Amino acid sequence: MQLEKLVAFHKTLGDVTRIRIISILANGPKNGQALAGILKLTAPTISHHLTKLKDVNLVTDRREKNTVYYFLNEDVLEHYSSGLPKMVSKKGDSNKMDNQKLILEHKKILDNFFTADGRLKTIPAQRKKKMIVLYHIASLLEKGRKYPEKELNEFIQSFHDDFATLRRELIIGSIMYRENSIYELNPREMWADIV
Amino acid sequence: MQLEKLVAFHKTLGDVTRIRIISILANGPKNGQALAGILKLTAPTISHHLTKLKDVNLVTDRREKNTVYYFLNEDVLEHYSSGLPKMVSKKGDSNKMDNQKLILEHKKILDNFFTADGRLKTIPAQRKKKMIVLYHIASLLEKGRKYPEKELNEFIQSFHDDFATLRRELIIGSIMYRENSIYELNPREMWADIV
DNA sequence: TGCCTAGTTAGATTATTATCTAATTAGATG
DNA sequence: CATCTAATTAGATAATAATCTAACTAGGCA
Numbered sequence A, B: 001m002q003l004e005k006l007v008a009f010h011k012t013l014g015d016v017t018r019i020r021i022i023s024i025l026a027n028g029p030k031n032g033q034a035l036a037g038i039l040k041l042t043a044p045t046i047s048h049h050l051t052k053l054k055d056v057n058l059v060t061d062r063r064e065k066n067t068v069y070y071f072l073n074e075d076v077l078e079h080y081s082s083g084l085p086k087m088v089s090k091k092g093d094s095n096k097m098d099n100q101k102l103i104l105e106h107k108k109i110l111d112n113f114f115t116a117d118g119r120l121k122t123i124p125a126q127r128k129k130k131m132i133v134l135y136h137i138a139s140l141l142e143k144g145r146k147y148p149e150k151e152l153n154e155f156i157q158s159f160h161d162d163f164a165t166l167r168r169e170l171i172i173g174s175i176m177y178r179e180n181s182i183y184e185l186n187p188r189e190m191w192a193d194i195v
Numbered sequence C: 001t002g003c004c005t006a007g008t009t010a011g012a013t014t015a016t017t018a019t020c021t022a023a024t025t026a027g028a029t030g
Numbered sequence D: 001c002a003t004c005t006a007a008t009t010a011g012a013t014a015a016t017a018a019t020c021t022a023a024c025t026a027g028g029c030a
Helices: A002-013 A016-025 A032-039 A043-055 A074-080 A099-113 A127-138 A149-157 A163-172 B002-013 B016-025 B032-039 B043-055 B074-080 B099-113 B127-138 B149-157 B163-172
Strands: A059-064 A067-072 A146-148 A176-179 A182-185 B059-064 B067-072 B146-148 B176-179 B182-185
Touching: A002 A016, A002 A043, A002 B002, A002 B016, A016 A032, A016 A043, A016 A059, A016 A067, A016 B002, A032 A043, A032 A067, A043 A059, A099 A127, A127 A163, A146 A149, A149 A163, A149 A182, B002 B016, B002 B043, B016 B032, B016 B043, B016 B059, B016 B067, B032 B043, B032 B067, B043 B059, B099 B127, B127 B163, B146 B149, B149 B163, B149 B182
Parallel strands: none
Antiparallel strands: A059 A067, A146 A182, A176 A182, B059 B067, B146 B182, B176 B182
């Protein structure tokens, strides 16, 4: 019945978490762990919501090695077009042509620069690669939380011994900012451009 | 917060009963009793849903004597435009200009032809009035249900002793149709033009 | 083969909500 | 004023669903 479908669609969108997931995915695909991190929810909860979103065809997924990326199906969204497009406005992604390809490229770079147990082999010289590595490291920090310099150092050192250089790069790249030796992630939507 | 509003809107639409109410109101205002009758729910339940619909501005109401008529706010619906417009397509209501006035006119006619305890005083001679009366009686039958002639007779007789005439009029007016002495409401949206 | 990581499934808990009955409010009407 | 009808409010019940922890599954990779 057509009516049931419409109700299901709205019921799916009638939940804050799912709307958040949608607006995140509007800026490009993400995997489950990333979503869980951003929304500060557990993996099963994310999984729960994603199945609901998949049920009404708002989201599709695609496996890449060990991790599954979730894509927003914008056609459906536009079909039911529900005011969302306005609030969910994409960031200035001029050529989002192949977001997927971008992800894989990033993944490859990370694979090259990190060891299996997650340590950074060397600090990349190439600016772009360096940024990708820095973003990756920063992605494991808690958004909104303040880190004393000592704590941040220890954290960075778990990736690479030259924590001083890396810490400075995080500031220069405006991924973090510092106030009285207290560090914090920059509030700007850091997940927008990178995985 | 804008997000909360969007969620609230969808949550409101994520319920079968409320979608039904909306698609009924799309064909013109109704009062609470009428809605309760059509949807076979109690008055408090209808009231509950209507307050929710009013909360998100999908419905407004207007009191007329003792009874309150509920109007669909089509602007909001179009603003959030949610696939509903398609399924909720108005019937060919050319001059809906004053639906409200129409309602009151009908009410007056019904008041004139029915006694306080709901019996039909006389069968109207004027075609238009007769139709209104017939629709009113038919509105108490169950859509989609098949009535054996005997049962239908008894039902009609609860309004007026000349059940044979009324039964024939229901067929002539194509409000009902008959197959092998089994009667059924015509499937066309009978609530569109009346009540 | 055997571990590691990402996701899903199961089950429990808690919060929300659709629905009902009973009681109450608000107008209208005789 | 007394009564009637329509609507809302209060309170109870039962169903749905969001979230968590714990256990399980399924690919990579050493």
